[in-house]
Amino acid sequence: MGRVLLIGGIGAGKTSLKQMLMNEQVSYRKTQMLDFSQVFIDCPGEYLEIPRFYHVLIDASHQVSEIWALQDATKQRTIYPxxxxxxxxxxxxxxxxxxxxxxxxxxxxxxxxxxxxxxxxFFTTSIMDQERVAPLRRRLEELNGLREY
Ligand SMILES: Nc1nc2c(ncn2[C@@H]2O[C@H](COP(=O)(O)OP(=O)(O)O)[C@@H](O)[C@H]2O)c(=O)[nH]1
Ligand SMILES: [Mg+2]
Known part of the structure; x- marks a missing residue:
């Protein structure tokens, strides 16, 4: 199971991206059994913004095969150390x-x-543009070996 941990600051767009990929996947592959809530681990932005929570992210990373680190393109600063x-x-x-x-x-x-x-x-995303997230959807499918279903 290729799970993905989403990290990024508060409001970076983690939940929106997850939602976008979930919805599209559901309509695109009606019969497949994957529960995307089990594919993504979506953490509150506080876990990245407050250093005493870093260990939560590190623990969660042990349960995934890949980490997606989001950066809001409109932010004038970074919260990543x-x-x-x-x-x-x-x-x-x-x-x-x-x-x-x-x-x-x-x-x-x-x-x-x-x-x-x-x-x-880097991948670029926008909730206004389904096409733009297509490469991430493909990456998710590859991680989960959906081509064999
Ligand atoms: N214009 C625009 N707004 C976005 C985009 N992604 C997220 N947002 C908005 O940013 C806000 C925070 O998004 P959310 O997914 O909740 O961020 P999270 O805290 O990382 O989960 C929401 O109001 C979203 O609608 C995007 O690609 N474009
Ligand atoms: Mg969120």
Missing amino acids: PKFSKVFRKPIIGIITKVDLPKANIKQAGSYLNYAGIEEP
């Missing part, structure tokens, strides 16, 4: 959210992810 990705022993990918908003600065968001120790390529 330097090299934070290195505390995990799982692959971690960077996702830049809210790229539809006028304030979005994808380049800066990418540099914040780099600062957290996360390397390109």
Whole structure:
């Protein structure tokens, strides 16, 4: 089971992204049995913003095959400590959210992810654009081996 841990600050778009991928998956593959609430571990943003909660994220990471680290493209600051990705022993990918908003600065968001120790390529997402999340949907399917169902 390829579970994914979603991390990111409060309001980064973790729950929205999960919701988007869940809904689309449900209509796209009606017969498959996967419960996406069991695929995503969606943590409150506080777990990343308050250092005494870091251990909760680290514990949760033991139950997943991959971590998706979100960075809000409209945020002028990062809440990731330097090299934070290195505390995990799982692959971690960077996702830049809210790229539809006028304030979005994808380049800066990418540099914040780099600062957290996360390397390109980054995924970009928007709740306004289903097509844009298609690569993440494919990644999820690959993680879960859905092609064999
Ligand atoms: N414009 C825009 N708003 C977004 C996007 N993703 C999330 N939001 C909004 O940002 C707010 C916080 O999103 P949420 O998914 O709850 O963030 P979480 O705290 O990381 O779970 C909500 O009002 C969402 O509608 C996006 O891609 N574009
Ligand atoms: Mg949430």
